[in-house]
Amino acid sequence: MNDMTPDREERSANLKGMGCSRKRVEDARFTQGKGNYVDDIKLPDMLHGDFVRSPYAHARVVSVNKEAALALPGVVAVLTAEDLAPLNLHWMPTLAGDKQMVLADGKVLFQGQEVAFVVASDRYVAADAVELVEVEYEELPVITDPFEALKSDVVLREDLEGQTEGAHGPRKHHNHIFTWEQGDEAGTNQVLDNAEVVAEETMYYHRTHPCPLETCGSVASMDKVNGKLTLWGTFQAPHVVRTVASLLSGIEEHNIRVVSPDIGGGFGNKVGVYPGYVCSIVASIVTGKPVKWVEDRMENLMSTAFARDYHMTGKISATKDGKITGLHCHVTADHGGFDACADPTKFPAGFMNICTGSYDIPVAYLAVDGVYTNKAPGGVSYRCSFRVTEAVYFIERMIEVLAIELDMDAAELRRINFIKKEQFPYTAALGWEYDSGDYHTAWDKALETVEYDALRKEQAERVEAFKRGETRKLMGVGLSFFTEIVGAGPVKNCDILGMGMFDSCEIRIHPTGSAIARLGTISQGQGHATTFAQILASEIGISADSITIEEGDTDTAPYGLGTYGSRSTPVAGAATAMAGRKIRAKAQMIAAYLLEVHDDDVEFDIDRFVVKGAPERFKTMKEIAYAAYNQAIPGIEPGLEAVSYYDPPNMTYPFGAYVCVMDIDVDTGVPEIRRFYALDDCGTRINPMIIEGQVHGGLTEALAVALGQEIAYDDLGNVKTGTLMDFFLPTAWEVPNYETDYTVTPSPHHPIGAKGVGESPHVGGVPCFSNAVQDAFRAFGLRHTNMPHDHWRIWQTANGLGLHD
Amino acid sequence: MIPAAFDYHRPKSMDEVIALLGEHGDDARVMAGGHSLIPMMKLRMAEVPHLIDLQDIENLAEITIEEGHISLGAMVxxxxxxxxxxxxxxxxxxxEAALQIADPQVRYMGTIGGNLANGDPGNDMPGVMQCLGARINLIGPDGARSVAARDYYEAAYMTDREDDEVLVSVDFQAPSGGYAYEKQKRKIGDYATAAAAVMITKSEGKIASASVAMTNLSDVPVWSEEAGAALVGTACDGAALEAAVAAMLGDIDPSEDNRGPVAFKRHVAGVILKRAITRAWGRA
Amino acid sequence: MSDKMHIKLKVNGEDKEFLAEPRELLIYALREKLNITGPHVGCETSHCGACTVTIDGKSVKSCTMFVAQANGAEITTIEGIGEPDALHVLQENFREHHGLQCGFCTPGMITRATKLLEENPNPTEEEVRFGMAGNICRCTGYQNIVKSILSAASEINAAKEAAQ
Structure with missing residues (x-):
């Protein structure tokens, strides 16, 4: 020790560990245009693939004539189902236990379905060749409504005809996929039948799309000399893609390298496996050259991974004074032409059974019926854990409807039904064990901050002024309180295609005291390279600036299930902390040896081990790292490395309280967001700056979904919203400033108490925006109206309530 | 979204343009900023074997204001x-109208000529020019001619312009009085759900003249003579507004699209028109 | 296919010459012929602005311009803004205020912002939001982008004042 030694505070600050708003290490390359995204990859002799897609939503493919296309100079191949069949690659398994056509095998089931794959010398020739492939179709009756599908004689999936058993139990009809039941049906019905008050509502959570700014794509390169396949792609789960690619192609897994380079946003769109990936692989195997496939925006919106499309019916019962006694929920889930939902295997409707929300509901029942229609397959978790946005929207609307039924304030109704702090860990009626929560504190803080009572007073005055003809604008106060379920998940009940949903981290400390850590996850903008280094810095006492985080290359990263469902921090973040602790344990032995004391006589102190009671005797992590490589220490292997595979004991349950104040022009249907307050509790906060950024982004996606973003079809199954003219992505002009706030309730089972935050604002935001719109009309008798609340639908609501008379 | 191949021409004079149009007939199209045409070509909804880029034609981007007369070149x-x-x-x-078109980048490229020439019902400038009583100037193989903007639009994407003619400029008397361009849209970059262009002059506390046109509420822009007439002589009171709206509603014929059903559009048309008139009156 | 044209561009101060079909879109020519991969393809219908570059002093969506149209033009892309060891003040501020997440929109966003501040060196928040409305970001919700640009503007202005 001398005077130059930094004090503890300074040493701690130098680490840039957990809790500080460390600036992102990713930004240097992104701000200079030096990101490396899939479409930036350019390999020698690379070919380009492009799809011939079906203009029809349901048709028989009578013939495909490739001759003219093949005659075009520069065209190398045109693949159809017939070409893929001998390789058994004309169909592929979906994540949901179904199978999906890679290329149309006899018929097409949705508009935009892949019919043939053209491979050519460049993207221009490929596009020209697509026009030259002649496909003869015979149109079939189109079904775009799941209720009609369940009544229709038209068999959509002829390949499944006669199969009465699906991947998730019995099928009731040829267009039915599964019924998934949770909870106590008889008990719930009994409570509902005898309840003092019952509120019922039917709601449709419309179909939408994650629409990241970068579309999906891949580059496959089969090295026939070495027998190695390298596949770059927009993969949120690169290891799973490797395993699937191996199982499908028969190439041994060690001969496949999957790389997710920089990803331009995912939001769930890049979890699944798409025909384009498979076709680029096949084309590379066939031609022996690298093949790139990148979809355009229309293809992205038409064919890859929609989200939602849940028709939900709820019944909620309560005592006269508002204590909820039971909840019943039925969902008719429109899965499109194939069941390609991205959910853990045992959860065909994801975690829809979190639909009891943040409330202490004694008994509940949920049934979900999955149905085939002539729409695109998908059903991904768009900025949420599996079907959690649907669940939270459902319960937060049911609460509002119950408040109307009871003539009660909706904030108060929530308060008296929240699960109490002392009830955690709390087992909900539909089975989940909520790890922790303090809902009342969060709710009170939110309502106080926004001055809730004053807002209600202002709103009541506005209603009076409106009735007197002094204003044409109504005011809505949107509330939502959400509990998420993220961090899938425990291997005992969560897997994808048989792969347990653990995650991993591998750390190597270099001799000079810097480090590299590799994880099984992959950032798509969340800033993993920044935040995971912060976790490690705090755990191992090496500055985050001296730690490289690497993800996405299956040749180097340990196996992991990827990034979606807010699982990176809860699962891989935990693996990182655990691997760090292994490093620390070994470092402790080395330090003790160097300090010539017993292992138990040294303790970790920020960036060093000190002798207990004699802090002037210490070894820094830098010194320890060097010793690990240059000294022979009896009984200890050289080197300083660790790996951890973390199987989480439970999910984590982030929660939050949101309030939106909105003014609505009754005559034009134009909503104006005056204020949005978001309180999030994501447990331990690793990087407040990044948390805030995630909240802003999630809220903006929530705003879009609630106020206009949809994938709409006409009766013939034509996509009506195929470009960004019609598919609503708000610009800076349409988006407000948000106020963010927080409480901290650490997860008791997570090594660092963190819960995940990326999806919370979307999950809580959608019902909050929607409730604001609907609340504006509550005084005029509105119970419920469906999203998206675009101008015309808001106008229609006002019109239906007689407000234009 | 890759366009089909084409031959590219960048002539230096209008004579060359006319010659190219004569030579290639229906196979040729002129392009100004390209922000209407290129997306259509990328979607392969417009096939253009010969693309004639007007960017090198001299004097096409001029704005002249002389003795109360304004002329705008097509490439402005x-x-x-x-x-x-x-x-x-x-x-x-x-x-005011231009600021409500598309977004900054598109406005650097999008031209008045491109906005006016093709009869796209979603474009804003046709309604504005009808409101201003502008004349559209064309050059073709037989020379120059001029058409009133109010007579130029025949149907969606159908105009008085022949295929071998080029819109070279638009001109009008500098307006006086109050003005407003009011537009409802879903977001930046969208076409109008409803938009109204209004010019009003005032004399002795009353409306002396009024010109009213609306956008995207029919397959052509709608200049309603009756709606303007309903305002003249009034103090822009409630009854006058109602009368103007009633007249306009008689002239528009919106169709349902993703922006909403017909009833909604008709209602919003009335609201937007009233707001535009009220604002123009306030500025008169 | 039509005949290839001889294209000359000045990109980020360097003269570039290459052959291209006239129909090639400027964005692909930049990305694939010149390996300038900073500008990205996002929507292809001129809504998202990920492909924004500056052409002869205008912010332009390069997905909606044929390379033939750009022939002879002077172009600046994100690669021509700032140096690794001397970042542009906007690049610094986007990092400082967390004005980016996945980074896909960022090159177009910053390129557009340079032009916005050139034309309006002292914008209000509203002017920034309106001036940036041709660029879509799916990650940030814009709040920190707006903050980054406003902060960059005040830094530029402060530096100018100090120089006077």
Missing amino acids: TQHDLITHSKLALRAPILR
Whole structure:
């Protein structure tokens, strides 16, 4: 020790560990245009693939004539189902236990379905060749409504005809996929039948799309000399893609390298496996050259991974004074032409059974019926854990409807039904064990901050002024309180295609005291390279600036299930902390040896081990790292490395309280967001700056979904919203400033108490925006109206309530 | 989204343009900023074997204001309309309308000529020019001619312009009085759900003249003579507004699309028109 | 296919010459012929602005311009803004205020912002939001982008004042 030694505070600050708003290490390359995204990859002799897609939503493919296309100079191949069949690659398994056509095998089931794959010398020739492939179709009756599908004689999936058993139990009809039941049906019905008050509502959570700014794509390169396949792609789960690619192609897994380079946003769109990936692989195997496939925006919106499309019916019962006694929920889930939902295997409707929300509901029942229609397959978790946005929207609307039924304030109704702090860990009626929560504190803080009572007073005055003809604008106060379920998940009940949903981290400390850590996850903008280094810095006492985080290359990263469902921090973040602790344990032995004391006589102190009671005797992590490589220490292997595979004991349950104040022009249907307050509790906060950024982004996606973003079809199954003219992505002009706030309730089972935050604002935001719109009309008798609340639908609501008379 | 191949021409004079159009007939199209045509070509909804780029034609991007008369060359961009300070003084409705078209990048490229020429019902400038009583100037193999903007539009994407003619400029008397361009849209970059262009002059506390046109509520822009007439002589009171709206509603014929059903559009048309008239009156 | 044209561009101060079909879109020519991969393809219908570059002093969506149209033009892309060891003040501020997440929109966003501040060196928040409305970001919700640009503007202005 001398005077130059930094004090503890300074040493701690130098680490840039957990809790500080460390600036992102990713930004240097992104701000200079030096990101490396899939479409930036350019390999020698690379070919380009492009799809011939079906203009029809349901048709028989009578013939495909490739001759003219093949005659075009520069065209190398045109693949159809017939070409893929001998390789058994004309169909592929979906994540949901179904199978999906890679290329149309006899018929097409949705508009935009892949019919043939053209491979050519460049993207221009490929596009020209697509026009030259002649496909003869015979149109079939189109079904775009799941209720009609369940009544229709038209068999959509002829390949499944006669199969009465699906991947998730019995099928009731040829267009039915599964019924998934949770909870106590008889008990719930009994409570509902005898309840003092019952509120019922039917709601449709419309179909939408994650629409990241970068579309999906891949580059496959089969090295026939070495027998190695390298596949770059927009993969949120690169290891799973490797395993699937191996199982499908028969190439041994060690001969496949999957790389997710920089990803331009995912939001769930890049979890699944798409025909384009498979076709680029096949084309590379066939031609022996690298093949790139990148979809355009229309293809992205038409064919890859929609989200939602849940028709939900709820019944909620309560005592006269508002204590909820039971909840019943039925969902008719429109899965499109194939069941390609991205959910853990045992959860065909994801975690829809979190639909009891943040409330202490004694008994509940949920049934979900999955149905085939002539729409695109998908059903991904768009900025949420599996079907959690649907669940939270459902319960937060049911609460509002119950408040109307009871003539009660909706904030108060929530308060008296929240699960109490002392009830955690709390087992909900539909089975989940909520790890922790303090809902009342969060709710009170939110309502106080926004001055809730004053807002209600202002709103009541506005209603009076409106009735007197002094204003044409109504005011809505949107509330939502959400509990998420993220961090899938425990291997005992969560897997994808048989792969347990653990995650991993591998750390190597270099001799000079810097480090590299590799994880099984992959950032798509969340800033993993920044935040995971912060976790490690705090755990191992090496500055985050001296730690490289690497993800996405299956040749180097340990196996992991990827990034979606807010699982990176809860699962891989935990693996990182655990691997760090292994490093620390070994470092402790080395330090003790160097300090010539017993292992138990040294303790970790920020960036060093000190002798207990004699802090002037210490070894820094830098010194320890060097010793690990240059000294022979009896009984200890050289080197300083660790790996951890973390199987989480439970999910984590982030929660939050949101309030939106909105003014609505009754005559034009134009909503104006005056204020949005978001309180999030994501447990331990690793990087407040990044948390805030995630909240802003999630809220903006929530705003879009609630106020206009949809994938709409006409009766013939034509996509009506195929470009960004019609598919609503708000610009800076349409988006407000948000106020963010927080409480901290650490997860008791997570090594660092963190819960995940990326999806919370979307999950809580959608019902909050929607409730604001609907609340504006509550005084005029509105119970419920469906999203998206675009101008015309808001106008229609006002019109239906007689407000234009 | 890759367009089909084409031959590219960048002539230096209008004579060359006319010659190219004569030579290639239906196979040729002229292009100004390209922000309407290129997306259509990328979607392969427009096939253009010969593309004639007008960017090198001299004098096509001029704004002239002389003795109360304004002339705008076809290649004048929305951005030019916004940033030209003299124009903003003499015909401020143009700046107000241009600011509500698309987004900044598109406004650097999008031209008045492209906006006016093709009869796209979603474009804003046709309604504005009808409101201003502008004349559209064309050059073809038989020379120059001029058509009133109010007579130019025949149906969606159908205009009085022949395939071998080029829109070279638009001109009008510098307006006086109050103005407004009011537009409802879903977001930046969208076409109008409903938009109204209004010019009003005032004399002795009453409306002396009024010109009213609306956008995207029919397959052509709608200039309603009756709606304007309903305002003249009034103090822009409630009854006058109602009468103007009633007249306009008689002239529009919106169709359902993703922006909403017909009843909604008709209602919003009335609301937007009233707001535009009220604002123009306030500025008169 | 039509005949290839001889294209000359000045990109980020360097003269470039290459052959291209006239129909090639400027964005692909930049990305694939010149390996300038900073500008990205996002929507292809001129809504998202990920492909924004500056052409002869205008912010332009390069997905909606044929390379033939750009022939002879002077172009600046994100690669021509700032140096690794001397970042542009906007690049610094986007990092400082967390104005980016996945980074896909960022090159177009910053390129557009340079032009916005050139034309309006002292914008209000509203002017920034309106001036940036041709660029879509799916990650940030814009709040920190707006903050980054406003902060960059005040830094530029402060530096100018100090120089006077």
